Amino acid sequence: MKRLVLITFLIGVTIAMVWATGQSETTVSDDGVPTLTYYRTPPGVIATLVDSWEEAPIWQAYQEQVGIDIEFVKIPQDAANHLSLLIASGDYPDIIENFWGRYPGGAAQAISDEVITPLNDVFDQYAPNLSSLIGEMQQAGPGNVLAMQTGEGEFFGFPMLRFYDEALVFVGPQLRADWLENLGLDVPETIDDWTAVLTAFRDEYDVAPLSGAAPVLNSRNIFGESSFASAYEVILDWHRVGDRIQHGFGQPELRDFLVKMNEWYEAGLIDPEFVTNDRSVFENKVYNGNVGAFIGFTGSSMGTYLNTMSSRDPEFDLVGAKYPVLNRGDYPYYGQRSGNVVPRATAISTQVSDVATAARFLDYAYGEEGHMLVNFGIEGVSYEMIDGFPRYTDLITDNPDGLTMAAAMGLYTGISAGGSAVQDGRYAVQYLLNLPQQADAVEKWKQTDAVEHLVVGLAPAPSVSDDFGAIWTEVQTYAEENILKFVTGARSLSEFDDYLDQLEAMGYETARQYMQNAYEAMTN
């Protein structure tokens, strides 16, 4: 009996201790300046420079100008699930920047779970700058405004917006320009051109020239942005054809694409390790001259490789190619193109004590002064007005401390690192199109019919999101695995119909119908 008492006592003490340490203290503003807690992930390039956003000059200036103190939530690096855990703890920061579409069930579910506040009234009352911007966008057409709302028409966050092509198109096919020149070849346009060029690369340089980095469906892989698949009118993502929503995994045309890829793979035109290369392995292959063609970004691929190689191999040069087509003269069916509304937005949590202050803080960036601050930083420090054009100073473009341009921009301007504001085209021109090769590539990549096929913000309705999730994980695992097997020949393409049947058995059509319904709910 006494032992039982002792054990109960010990358990009691333990639970009390745990409970006591779980109680969080509340922050009180001392000098009358309101304080907000801000959840925002610094990109890797910033995280290695400063402990927290607090130390970045841009944020010191921003707090001063808007008259609100900010406490940034400390986010450990590599903490992919940090926010999920934070939300699971039930103790939220005041404002949270996140890809709300990735919340289980989407932004609508986050609202109904009472994590974040619906913002329609808040925008009307406390966010004049953003409200007038939304009014202008509404007049241009409903698409962009819909992308900022849940299916029920609720605004869930302060968006990041971009209205310039230079800022919207930033991924595409790239080739070694010096190799092409050596061999007297033109930049390929059709799939047959590509076959010829890759074959010539293989023979001349003794490599499997087309390479990429895992995971296989990301932008840096040979499947990236459906670059080659789009020639066969296949898009390996949810997309729209007329009013029909579909996914490339279930398109019968996928077969033709896979036949070609398998042919290239067998012929040694594709790096057999495109499945397993991680980014650093892949980049070493680029630097060592083992890669002749790849899919990549304007800034972090083309810009970085050209800068790195300028000292190591002066011959090294890259050129962008248009998204490939089947017949010469065809207009590319699809290519990477980001929507005007970036799917990352800053929401106000339900635990904020003062919604008006939070809204005022976020709305500032959409006004005249705030816009210049987050895009260009402080005049005279990070930019100078030259003939009405805000030009970055050497602090950004040729940093005296040796920071890369991306890092310097992260510290002195907000926008290169995400955030809720309008991204200025004059920023994009100076950063993304710094080199002539980049400007030329973006000019080519822009030429696609992507707008016809993109649907920004498409998500299944909350009532079916569980069911959709259950189906889609299975479909996705199956499709990714088998697409790879078809390409490498581990599975014969004569079994392609079995693949489609299996996809159907797993519920592809049901999932597609959920997306179709979501699309119809969005557009009506």
Add this chain to the structure above:
Amino acid sequence: MLQSGRMRRIANDRVLYLMLLPFFVYFVVFHYIPLFGNIIAFKRYSPARGIFESPWVGFSYFQQFFTSSYFWRVLRNTVVISLSTLIVGFPAPIILALMLNEVRSTAYKRIIQSVTYLPHFVSLVVVAGLIVQFSTIEGLFNDIVVALGGRRIPLLQEARLFVPIYVTSEVWQTVGWGSIIYLSALSTIDPNLYEAAVIDGAGRFRQLLAITLPSLLPTIVVLLILRTGRLLTVGHEKIILLYNPLIYETSDVITTFVYRKGLIDLNWSYSTAVGLLNSVVNGVIIVSMNALSRRVSETSLW
């Protein structure tokens, strides 16, 4: 009477009980309180609502797992990988310990021990990084394959090679550390037994069979029982670091499946349901192995 006697004993040994307290607290906090979290396997857990407010869904997540087209595949892979690791990996440290025990040169023995322990202290991420690098077309393993007259292939893209690569690297990682407990058991064997055996004319091998192995048997049995309790648990971290969709066929196991469900698709309830199921099966296995062992060898955990 008895109780007051017990209380007096506790009072006498209060320092020992005090020393026990941190461990008691540790187990309650980190192993017993979290058990309540298993409730979410039967709920549609949403973090904002919390464990208690989330709606009940009964066995629907269990049902989803059983009807998943991948159920049999992940179960088969788990059992295959786990059993292969057990069959190859369990005897390895015993053999190593026995061999080390026979080595006379202390310096040589120390060096071998240190070298075999070393992988245990290397972070798993680094280990997996090494394996990935060595398995590439230009990597060390392929150099060896070529030296033996083979052809270069990306080893980690071949479904049939995954289990051998996994098991071999597992043995390499754990053999040294695992041998420590056997070495300490060996040091407790009474030297008189060996002397007596030598007088009786037993050679080294005879001594091994008649004295060393029987003395080790209780340790071996206990460790084996503990090991079988983890039969359905294959370390997901290492597999996640090594696998890719092309070899899911042989590498996707229950824990990696749960990982993708729970932390990538944020379906915590589903993950918990599968995890709970896993633990129940592991529990059943360990209890029955223990009973079997008690009957057969008279050695058991409890």
